[in-house]
Amino acid sequence: MITGIEAFKGINISGIGNFRGITINNGGHSSGGHRVSIIKKHGGKYKQVPYINEYIKEIAEENRCHTFIELTGGGGRNILNLPMFEMDGDIYEFGRKIYNEYDRGLCNLFNCVKDPIKVQQLRTLLLKLGRDEELYRYAIDNKSKEDIPELLSAAFTYMAAMLSWSGNCQKESYLRGKTDEDSKKIEKEYFRKIKKLTKNSSSLRDIEIINGDYKPLLKKYGADPKVVKYIDPPYHPITRNQAALDIYDLEWKREDHQKLVRELLECRSWILSGYDPLVWSCEDYLPLEKAGAKKINLGVFMSGTNSTKTRKFDKEEYLWIMK
Numbered sequence: 122m123i124t125g126i127e128a129f130k131g132i133n134i135s136g137i138g139n140f141r142g143i144t145i146n147n148g149g150h151s152s153g154g155h156r157v158s159i160i161k162k163h164g165g166k167y168k169q170v171p172y173i174n175e176y177i178k179e180i181a182e183e184n185r186c187h188t189f190i191e192l193t194g195g196g197g198r199n200i201l202n203l204p205m206f207e208m209d210g211d212i213y214e215f216g217r218k219i220y221n222e223y224d225r226g227l228c229n230l231f232n233c234v235k236d237p238i239k240v241q242q243l244r245t246l247l248l249k250l251g252r253d254e255e256l257y258r259y260a261i262d263n264k265s266k267e268d269i270p271e272l273l274s275a276a277f278t279y280m281a282a283m284l285s286w287s288g289n290c291q292k293e294s295y296l297r298g299k300t301d302e303d304s305k306k307i308e309k310e311y312f313r314k315i316k317k318l319t320k321n322s323s324s325l326r327d328i329e330i331i332n333g334d335y336k337p338l339l340k341k342y343g344a345d346p347k348v349v350k351y352i353d354p355p356y357h358p359i360t361r362n363q364a365a366l367d368i369y370d371l372e373w374k375r376e377d378h379q380k381l382v383r384e385l386l387e388c389r390s391w392i393l394s395g396y397d398p399l400v401w402s403c404e405d406y407l408p409l410e411k412a413g414a415k416k417i418n419l420g421v422f423m424s425g426t427n428s429t430k431t432r433k434f435d436k437e438e439y440l441w442i443m444k
């Protein structure tokens with residue numbers, strides 16, 4: 122959708138440069154700058170957003186895209202921070218945005234944050250539930266279960282992510298703090314973020330939330346060049362610590378990645394995020410490059426809880442892009 126520039130006159134939106142006296146924000150091409158984030162997410166792409174946005178923008182410009190789909194949504198950092206840019210003298214934005222995620226708890230959380238009344242209820246509930254390790258462990262086991270009501274499932278999902286190290290939702294990763302002072306800091310920060318949830322409600326206003334497998338959406342919109350598809354699947358197992366496989370929710374096996382590659386070969390206007398299996402001598406993603414997908418090495422992202430620097434070696438983040 123192209124939005125008339127006149128609507129923005131007189132408004133100062135900070136960021137990518139000056140356009141007819143108006144400064145426009147695309148999230149900035151640096152690791153700094155403010156980005157919307159609702160929860161921490163293991164494998165999340167918070168730091169990478171500005172770089173990925175450059176390529177989303179390229180595809181959108183070239184194919185005149187009207188829709189953006191985040192197929193394996195997670196913390197939804199991309200869809201929450203999509204670029205705004207100039208095209209044909211107007212400010213360009215996607216007319217339709219879809220967040221798709223298999224996990225019921227994450228969808229319940231996003232649906233509650235999106236709704237101005239439910240987000241208030243969620244905030245009150247989280248403040249009441251407090252920070253408690255036993256409840257945290259219970260939340261991990263129950264957050265996505267079908268028989269848990271939406272609001273409670275949203276609260277459990279929030280708790281499991283925000284009270285675990287790096288948002289990995291693992292029982293042994295509860296953020297306790299080494300000292301009393303650390304523990305107080307963690308608690309203060311947790312409640313500060315809960316109080317901020319209502320502010321994030323408007324960022325989700327025009328995002329459709331779908332709770333399901335990515336495959337039907339990719340089948341429906343994959344070949345349409347006017348629909349940008351972004352997919353950041355669970356890590357390829359070859360790139361993972363081999364002593365700790367199958368510990369996260371919804372892990373993918375090698376065959377799941379091979380299937381995705383076969384599906385992407387039939388599609389256009391897509392971006393795939395991840396580590397490159399080829400670094401581990403596995404050729405599973407190679408057919409994408411052979412079919413003309415551009416492979417971009419984004420390098421190592423070191424700061425923050427989602428650091429890709431490991432004791433053994435630095436894992437580099439990649440994108441595969443097909444216009």
Ligand SMILES: C[S@@+](CC[C@H](N)C(=O)[O-])C[C@H]1O[C@@H](n2cnc3c(N)ncnc32)[C@H](O)[C@@H]1O
Pocket residue numbers: 162163164165166167192193194195196197198199221222223224333334335336353354355356370371
């Ligand atoms: C690496 S995370 C995405 C992180 C996200 N890019 C962010 O910045 O927060 C992968 C997500 O894919 C979801 N997922 C796994 N299998 C899926 C499937 N078949 N369809 C849709 N989502 C799936 C997982 O639940 C997880 O939230």
